[in-house]
Amino acid sequence: MQTIVVTGASGFLAKHIINQLSTIDCQVTPVSRKKVSSAIQIDDYIDTPKADILVHLAEESNRKKVNKMGSRYIEYSSSVVTALVEKFNGRVVYASSATVYGDKGKVPYTIDSPTYITDVYSESKITNEKIV
Template sequence: MSSTVLVTGGAGFIGAHLVPQLLDRGDRVRILDNMSRGDRGRIAAWVATGRVELVEQDIRYGGAVHQAMTGCDRVVHLAAVSINKSEADPYESIDINVVGSNNVFKAAADHGVRRVVFASSASVYGDPETLPMAEDGPLHPLTPYCIAKHTGEQLLDYYSRRSELSWFALRFFNVYGPGQKPTAYYTSVINHFVQRLRAGEPPVIDGEGAQSMDFVHVHDVARAIVMALDADAARADVPVNIGTGIDTSVAELARTLIAAVGVDVEPQFRPRDVLVSRRAADISRALDVLGWKPTIDLRTGMQDLVDSEIA
């Protein structure tokens, strides 16, 4: 099913893996991105194919979003300001992640867009009391970023009741892979460990390293987005977890990266009282409604990351 897909924030990390998958199946892509974090070199190469257009605009400007929506029948909404700055600058976070998202969803509804795929986040759950985390479980969004992701899901529900659009809000867990910025909030620990290991130094872990994350490879995340663009509308209008279902502790991560980099060191543990939070997705809905499951295991994915020039 080829179409013109509007990808907001398509110049960023997940977009870098999504756009080639869309082009591979024959879609045309219009990227709406203010280039605050985007990669200009990569976009220029895509634009040169004649099948990708860059609209350098900000989702905070409703008029620009409306104009960019013209002629698009599907939308992937990735543009957001990340969780890092959310508490320091809640105004910007709400402006981009709530007002900007509303602009995208309202324009999609007005233009008769059939499917919106929204990059939501596992952070809507807050610190879970039990694992795995299921979509219908309790939500405790803790920061303006997390509140905005939850609000985005509710706005989609609102517009879908008043227009033709159907939607999936994909709650991404800890996305990692080639091209990720070293400052990425949750996964910056990967970059930190790799830098130390490359210098022949052991990873240093606070406490016992029991804190865990559910690491999902960005290639699998991009696949999930494509599948959500195509999935049956009768199964749509729901949030869907995109993770692996496996909680990997920081200590396990360190050992996996030691093997991937290939150095002979042991992790060092620094005795500390650490608040241990754990994460693992219940991914049964992703299989049920999208037909999606992860294909890249942690060892393969981390090796891929270490071998890539960017890590």
């Protein structure tokens, strides 16, 4: 049976993914920095427990906050993602954001759609996509 860790377990998307994963034959471990029932609470996502697969949904979703932090946020989030990719031997599903497409072009977007850096938030997402 495969083991899957889902970070950001307190978030909207994570709750739905965890619910869906619970319907298949796998062991799901929810992880959060916030106190959430049925989730392992950790202080830093670098300490995420090992599993076969990581679904990484744990990043700051507040664009204003990220943009205010500037390059420090990109450095921090990319170092966490790099460590997790190494820890999980590249078996990482990363949740990015539609903002990387800059609201340009036609939808639906594909893996080949061009991306645009419009702020620190979108730059961090694009940077982390490349790492994964």
